[in-house]
Amino acid sequence: MPTFLHIFDLYDQNLPWQRLESILSAYIDMIEAGKAVALHESIGREPRLGPVQGADGQTSWQEIAPSGPKVDPYTGARRSRYDTHPWSLVSYTHGDLTSCLKLWEELFTVIEIKSGLRDEEEDPNTTPLCSRSGLSAAGVPRGFAYDLLSHARQPRIWYVAPGIRLPQASEFVNQPFKHVAAKYPKETEGIKMPFLFFRAEGTVTSKQANFRWPFSTVQEVPCGLYLDSYPNKENPFEDACRLVLPFPVGGNKKAKTSDGRLMQKSHTEVYAHGINPFTLRHGPKLTAILENWLMNVKSGHWTVDEQGVSGGVETWKQADTEEHWDKYVSAHLAL
Structure with a gap:
């Protein structure tokens, strides 16, 4: 182990x-x-060598x-x-999926009502966020991301958090790690690619984004929220996330990870767990991040306009301030 x-x-x-x-x-x-x-x-056993008797009575x-x-x-x-x-x-459960879909609906309902694009009594749009053909074109395999995107509804706004938006169709299809598995089939066996879920302006190097090899072979990646589901084969949870920002956070020594430790200056530490004493390399759950976004919208800390949550990506620098660091911390080690 x-x-x-x-x-x-x-x-x-x-x-x-x-x-x-x-x-x-x-x-x-x-x-x-x-x-x-x-x-x-009997489940998941590897082939083994054993004695087999042939038609001629010989054993091999x-x-x-x-x-x-x-x-x-x-x-x-x-x-x-x-x-x-x-x-x-288990990589994800039915409960994981339904909890995430419930939060998705609640978050976008609040944003749409605050933006004036929908009345409280009005039924939401039921069009799915992505078609199965679109998921196939983007190279998304069956799993948590596939089920979430094919069941979550298409919202009426673009920005789900400051400077973080839904991707356009062309952006969605052109996933940054889409071709890594073909280049490194053995190294990526049993591992799902990091999936760019929401976009933010700017790009960083794979090293700055802390993606592991062979995904680090992609020189430059877009910023945004990734479903970084399979960091290794021993930790199979598919609902783990990584927020990649276009600038490092932590230089002011005010930002903290969700275990209460001071954050290292990084492009990817906002919402990070810090040290998880129960399992290796488990990123924050998507539900924990959606809960945080919902809290910031409901409380009025984040404002809303006709495009969704306003403020721009520079808002995330608040995570490294004495006044607001606690508004950018995810729930710690939730199941």
């Missing part, structure tokens, strides 16, 4: 050590939420295909490449 040894100094007194009771409670919560499931021994060693399916038909879970039998982590 992967460990924290190559990432953290385990003698650091500031690490967020947890009581064993807290760790076990967290895993119980994951089981109850359907995020961790026990798989039948051949590769024997497993009898069970690759994916659990009930949960969609795949077996980890590490021997954690019978447990495996």
Whole structure:
């Protein structure tokens, strides 16, 4: 199993050590939420060498295909490449999807009403955000992003947060990492590409955006909110996000990650968890970010005009101020 040894100094007194009771409670919560499931021994097994008797009565060693399916038909879970039998982590649950869709509807309803584009009693537009043909053209595989985009409704506004907007059709199709899997098929096996969900002005290098190899081979990427769902095969959660801003935040030493630590100066640390003591490299959930955006719109901290949330991308510099840093922190370690 992967460990924290190559990432953290385990003698650091500031690490967020947890009581064993807290760790076990967290895993119980994951089981109850359907995020961790026990798989039948026949599911997801690799081919193995075994004795096979031929028609001539001779026995030879051949590769024997497993009898069970690759994916659990009930949960969609795949077996980890590490021997954690019978447990495996589910990339996303029905509850994850419905919670996100509910927040999506609430957020855009509030923005549309505040912008004057819709009355409170008026029924919302039911056109889906993206057609299945559009998803196919953008190279979006079946999974959380696919299900979300094909079920979420098309809003009447463009800007969902300051300087962050829905993409135009041509932008949506031209995903920045669309061709990486074809160039690196072995390295990206079992990994889904980072998906650019919402756009912001400007571009940064892949290094500044902290995308891991081989996605870091793309020299320049657009700014915006990415579904960075599969940072590695051991952490399969598909609803994790990465906000990439056109400027670094954290230089004023006021911005904080959601674990309460001072943020390192970075283009991608706004909404970051900081140190997650329960699992490696899990970005903030999309629901946590949508909740934060909804809070900022409802409270009036973010203003709204006919195009949606106003203020421009420079508004995000408030995350590094004494007065407003707490308005740019996501919920910490939500299931």
